[in-house]
Amino acid sequence: MIGAIADDFTGATDVAVALRRRGLRTLLYFGLPPQGAQPPEHDAVVIALKTRTVHKADAVARSLRALRWLRAHGAAEQVYFKYCSTFDSTPEGNIGPVLDALADALEAPIVPMTPSSPEHGRTQYNGYLFVGDVLLGESHMRHHPLTPMTDSYLPRLLEAQSAYRSGVVTLPHVRGQAVERRLAELREQGVRYAFVDALAEEDLMTAGRALVRAPLVAGAAGLAGGLAAARAGAAGQEETAAPEPSGPAAVLAGSCSSRTLEQVQVMIEAGRPAHRLDALTEQDADSLARRALAWYDALDARDGAPLIYSSLEPAKLRRVQQALGAERSAALLESAIGRIARGLVERGVTRLVTAGGETSGAVVSALGVPGGVIGAEAARGVPWIFVPSGPALLLKSGNFGDPDLLLEATR
Known part of the structure; x- marks a missing residue:
């Protein structure tokens, strides 16, 4: 059995699918199972888990608790640590x-890994991570409000955070069927990752x-798919029909990524x-939520599924963070969005779309969702x-989906 630990909720759904x-x-649990x-x-x-941006001691403790649960329930063969395909982290x-x-x-x-996810435009070459056709450090991730990525060389990024050395299994090793030989060489050189x-x-x-x-093993969802294919058979298996949702819908967007803004x-x-949730004019989560739900109550259903959002372009986001502090503004908006999610469900919403890993974590926590069954994909x-x-x-996830994903998912 494969047991996977994901550092945020949207990444968990990505690896589960x-x-x-x-x-x-595949089973998906939000937090440790009951x-x-x-x-x-x-x-x-x-x-x-929701460990990407918490204090590192908390992230380690929660991850080890998840590991103990997995090993106690049969994941003795292989554990997969899922992180973002843009390697979201700080030094x-x-x-x-x-x-x-x-x-x-x-x-x-030795721990093999890669954030490569070609279907999402993330690729790794000679240890450098590319987002589309540009290096990670030159992409929109350079301006991420919580985890700005200004370097693109993965071994250097990880060694700044880890007690161990990192190395690279280059593309010729992969395409020459020499991955295991290269891993043995790196291990002899004292490389851990x-x-x-x-x-x-x-x-x-x-x-x-x-x-x-x-x-x-660690990385984005792409490598997890490669491991799953190896276990299920070289050709994999046909995806079975998955259920589709129906009923009233709403969107809660908190990510400030360029794709979510689109x-x-x-x-x-x-x-x-x-x-729009404005943290500068209303610095109380309960007040923000009440105002948003009152706005929702006054809508005409014929106008279509509504959007409630706190997403801001970088310049406006910086002004909010300078006025309130990055942690305080994020906590304020996440708390408000969690309360709004509860209010929307009480009002009969049966399809809830969230944009952003932290936003999704806030909504799942507020609703007390223990886990669920994976259904149809609205986007890859x-x-x-x-x-x-x-x-x-x-x-x-903030960076995922075509520009019309939120619109199409809530038709």
């Missing part, structure tokens, strides 16, 4: 500290076949009702999640 797509029966939970038959379990962590703790706990001699180059989906499939026995603008230009790696009782959820 990558495993399911290859034919593995005490005494008896999971149904499965081939993979994904535990979604303090949290990718490095969590990996160090997991590697030590599993006694993993090995970034595997991948420019295409087939590179990830090749890596997956070579790494199927590694006790700990998606918000598309909704507004299409004439959908839109309400963005599936609907059907929970035991409550709305169908679409938890979208």
Whole structure:
């Protein structure tokens, strides 16, 4: 069995659907499963944590608790640590500290990984991470409000956070079927973490076949799909029909990524009702939520699914953070969005779309969602999640989806 630990909720849905797509029966839990939970038959379990930007000691502690649960419930063969395909982190962590703790706990001699996800425009070459056709440090991620990425060389980024050395499994090693030989060489050189180059989906499939026995693997959802394909059979299995949601819908957007800003603008230009949460004029989460829900109550259903958002372009976001502080403004808006989510569900919303990892975590926590069944994908790696009782959820990473994703998902 594969046991996966994800550092945010949208990343967890991404990796869960990558495993399911290859034919593995996959369970998704938000946080540690409830005490005494008896999971149904499965081939993979994904535990979604909210550890990307918390204090690194908290991130390590939560990740180790998730590891203990997975190992106690059958994930003895392989553990996968899922981080973002843009390697979202700071020189303090949290990718490095969590990996160090997991590697030590599993006694993993070397940990292969890659953030490459070609279907989302993320590729790795000679250890450098590209976003589309530009280096990570020259992409929109350079201006990320919480984890600005100004370097593109992955070994250097990880070594700044970790107690161990990093190296690279280059593309010739991958395409020459020499991944295992290169890993052995790096291990002899004292390297603990090995970034595997991948420019295409087939590179990830090749890596997956070579790494199927590694006790700990890490990266974006692409490599998890390669491991799943290796386990399910070289050709994988056909994706089975997945349920589609229905009923009243609403969008809650908190990500300030350039793609989410595009998606918000598309909704507004299409004439959908839109309400912006303004943390500068209303510095109380309860007041922000009440105002938004009163606005929602006055809408005409014929206008279509509404958008409630706090997403801001970089210059405006900086002004908010300078006035309130980055942590305070983020906490204020996340708390308000969680309250709004509860209010929308009470008012009959059965399809809830969220944009942004932190936003999605706030909504899932506010609704008390323990986990769910993976449904149809509204975009590649963005599936609907059907929970035991409550709305169908679409938890979208800030950078994922075409510009019209929010509009189309709520038709």
